[in-house]
Amino acid sequence: MLVAGNWKMFKGPTETARFLDELEVPAGVEVVLCPPFTSLAEATGRGIAVFAQNVHWAAEGAFTGEISVGMLLELGVEGALVGHSERRHHFGETDETVRLRCEHALESGLRVIACVGETEAEREAGRTAEVLTRQVAAIPQHEHLVIAYEPVWAIGTGKTATPEMAEEAHALIKGLHDTQVLYGGSVKPENAAELLGQPAVDGALVGGASLDPASLAAICHAAVS
Ligand code: PEP
16 A cells, blocks of 8 residues: 655645654555655655655756756655646646656656546546546556546545545556556545545545644555554
């Protein structure tokens, strides 16, 4: 079971150090933390895998605001999130830039969690399978890549996919791509066991509930219960 915490634009180095001092991870779960760029150095070297929240496809260059694989590896960072819906919807990430980021990161030795998911309008229009199929087609097959299914309408909203909805989407993705699939979208200690108990759910990508060490630990316990 893999439980990844996406901290988004929360926690500088001081809060990161405090969080790691308090976090207790049960056996049987791999925890991945995705802090902001300025907290990566503080988070590495503490026995927990650290991923960046994004990574560029060029080795270096005139790309203001971006970060390279080499810069991440130098800090001991193991991987990167790619294609999070907040990147897709607020910062113009496309299936093509997701493909470029994934390919370069994997070729250069990083692990990747690539995110896919439909919006509420797409689900209501009956387009979930079409959207997931298109997004998954842009993601390369690689032993160090896992996919996170994150229905956009469930991220940061408190709305969660039902276990049946998650299972159906995960089974579709696994039919297209030979990989582990994490569920993301308002996962919290109260709903983690039911979601993570689905056969095609291999772990969780957690936003808000990963900011508190006790809450992240409770989700990890639910993952192995
Ligand atoms: C996320 O940021 O990937 C996420 C799933 O957020 P939340 O758990 O807060 O919905």
